[in-house]
Amino acid sequence: MIQTIHVRTNPEYDVTIGPGLLRECGTRLRGAVPLCHMAVVTDSNVAPLYLKTVKDSLLEAGYQVSTYMFPAGEEHKNFDTLSGILEFLAEEHLTRTDCVAALGGGVTGDMAGLAAALYLRGVKYVQLPTTLLSAVDSSVGGKTAIDLKAGKNLAGAFLQPSAVICDTNCLETLPPEVSADGAAEAIKTAVLSDAGLFNAIEDGMFMMTDTAAIIAHCVQYKAGVVERDEKEQGERKLLNLGHTVGHAIEKCSDFTIPHGHAVAAGLAVMARASKRLGWMLEEGINAWTADRICSALRLTGLPISTEYSPEVLAQAALSDKKRAGDSITIVVPREIGNCELKKIHVSELEAIIRAGLEV
Numbered sequence: 001m002i003q004t005i006h007v008r009t010n011p012e013y014d015v016t017i018g019p020g021l022l023r024e025c026g027t028r029l030r031g032a033v034p035l036c037h038m039a040v041v042t043d044s045n046v047a048p049l050y051l052k053t054v055k056d057s058l059l060e061a062g063y064q065v066s067t068y069m070f071p072a073g074e075e076h077k078n079f080d081t082l083s084g085i086l087e088f089l090a091e092e093h094l095t096r097t098d099c100v101a102a103l104g105g106g107v108t109g110d111m112a113g114l115a116a117a118l119y120l121r122g123v124k125y126v127q128l129p130t131t132l133l134s135a136v137d138s139s140v141g142g143k144t145a146i147d148l149k150a151g152k153n154l155a156g157a158f159l160q161p162s163a164v165i166c167d168t169n170c171l172e173t174l175p176p177e178v179s180a181d182g183a184a185e186a187i188k189t190a191v192l193s194d195a196g197l198f199n200a201i202e203d204g205m206f207m208m209t210d211t212a213a214i215i216a217h218c219v220q221y222k223a224g225v226v227e228r229d230e231k232e233q234g235e236r237k238l239l240n241l242g243h244t245v246g247h248a249i250e251k252c253s254d255f256t257i258p259h260g261h262a263v264a265a266g267l268a269v270m271a272r273a274s275k276r277l278g279w280m281l282e283e284g285i286n287a288w289t290a291d292r293i294c295s296a297l298r299l300t301g302l303p304i305s306t307e308y309s310p311e312v313l314a315q316a317a318l319s320d321k322k323r324a325g326d327s328i329t330i331v332v333p334r335e336i337g338n339c340e341l342k343k344i345h346v347s348e349l350e351a352i353i354r355a356g357l358e359v
Contacts, residue, residue, distance in 0.1 A: 003216045007140065007223045009160045009230050015140055015219050017212050021167040022053050025128060026061025032163035033124055037098040038063040039089055041112040043072035046104040046130050049173060054103055054128065066092040070111075074255040077107045077147050079155075085115040089123075099124040099162070105131035105178075106138035106259065110153070113144030117157040126163045130170040132182020132211075133260055136189065136218035139164050141226045141236075147255065151319040152247040158231055168212050176301060181260025183300040188241050188267055189218045191293060195336045202296045237341055240322060241331040242267030245306075245353060248316035252308045264302035268294050271333050273356030279332045279342070286335045293333065310357060314350035 002018035016028060029038075038058050042051055047069045058065045068088045070081045089100070102112035102125060109127050116125035127139040145156025171179070183201075190198035197217055222239065229236040246266030249257055274280040275290040282289070294304045306313070322329050328346050333339045344352070 001212065003212060005216060005219050005223055007160075008227045009142065011160055011162060013161055013163050015164040015166065015223070017135070017166045017168065017215050017219070019167065019169045019212075021165050022050055022128065022170070023057055025054055025165050025167075026057035026059070026063060028165055029058075029063075029126060029163055030061055033099050033126060034097075035062045036064070037092065037094055038065050038101055039092060039094055039098065040065060040067045040101045040103055041085055041108060041115070042067070042069055042103040043076075043105075043108050044069055045072040046108070050103060050130060050170065054101070058101075072107075074107055074147070074250075074259070077111055077255075079146060082111055082115060082118075082146050085111060086119055089115065089119045094119065094123060096120050096123055099126060101126050101128055102139075102161075103128045103130065105129065105134045109134050109139050110143070110145050110156070113142075113159055113161070114146060114156055117144055117159040122159065124162045125159065126165070127161045129164065129166050131174060132171055132179055132215075133185055134182075135166045135168075135171070135215045136182055137185040137222065139166070140219050140222050141239075142230070151251050151316070151321075152255075154319065154321060160230075166215060168215070171211060177258070177261075180264075180301040181258050184242075184260035184264040184267070184297070184302055186214055186218055187293070187296055187300070187302075188239075188263065189221055190296075191267070191271075191333055191336055192238055192241055192339050193221045193337060198292075198296065198336045201300070202292060204299060234341075237322065237329055238331055238339055240329075241333065241339055242270055244317050244320055244322060244328065244330055244349075245269045245313060245356070247320055248313040249306050249308060251316045251319075252312055261303055262306075264297045265304060265306045267333075268297055268304035269306075269353060269356030270331065271356070272358065273352050274332050274334065276355045276358070277352065279334060281335045281338070289333065289335050292336070305357060310350045310354035313353050314346075317349060318346060
């Protein structure tokens with residue numbers, strides 16, 4: 001079954017979800033991107049699996065195709081790789097009527113998208129996500145970025161894709177730990193939005209249910225938030241649930257801890273902190289919200305704590321992009337389906353993290 005979700009941003013675009021879509025990506029893109037020179041950017045993990053399929057489909061549909069591959073891994077999400085992509089686009093003589101295609105996970109989508117935003121002051125790009133994390137979260141919404149030494153995603157731009165095509169068959173090739181990364185973002189979305197989705201995950205049904213339906217649910221929720229707050233001035237900040245501590249964990253590990261695993265630990269920290277600091281609604285079933293969140297994370301093979309101290313994490317978070325002067329906005333889970341933004345002084349962050357690290 002093929003599902004399509006329309007995202008009403010500027011520009012508007014469709015997210016298409018279903019099996020076997022990479023074989024059809026050329027014809028499916030024709031409605032969103034007129035025939036042009038399509039530059040496919042991918043990494044060394046994805047290229048052997050899917051690059052030929054995508055290239056053949058694009059050529060058959062009538063596109064001119066060039067391809068660029070960079071070494072896989074978060075450690076390559078930097079200026080050197082970005083520079084390589086930009087030089088490739090220039091060497092291939094792409095013009096403003098041409099398009100970049102991001103084939104891969106979140107790192108590829110972020111960097112290819114940023115290259116598209118920068119090259120010739122902006123060309124079109126499309127997302128072809130191949131991981132659960134990129135399918136449920138990063139391929140939608142138009143955030144593009146690279147990491148700096150100071151922290152995660154600190155240099156970037158907003159650029160909405162012209163189309164997102166998510167082939168769910170790609171998820172069958174993912175190692176369990178990579179699937180778990182995507183599960184972290186799906187659990188985050190469930191905590192933000194929907195007790196029904198959370199219950200399914202909590203009951204151990206995450207990978208036993210229709211994965212396409214879970215992806216569609218997450219995309220539908222995020223699309224609504226992005227439509228209302230495209231440039232993250234208010235409501236969209238809620239999507240950062242677990243990310244302040246999560247990004248700090250990634251930075252402290254020199255990005256050896258994957259994004260989803262770090263976000264999972266950050267989500268658990270914020271859930272426990274919310275409970276201990278009296279921010280969580282704790283009547284009836286809500287009395288166990290923090291425990292339920294941690295249990296759901298463990299059930300999908302994700303961590304609920306970290307070896308880094310509150311002092312180290314708070315210091316790392318000072319460069320977080322959600323900081324504004326001497327304040328930083330954190331996302332507080334109050335119950336499943338109910339989270340709120342809380343603006344705090346940066347000096348309060350260490351104590352909050354300390355409360356959340358106490359297992």
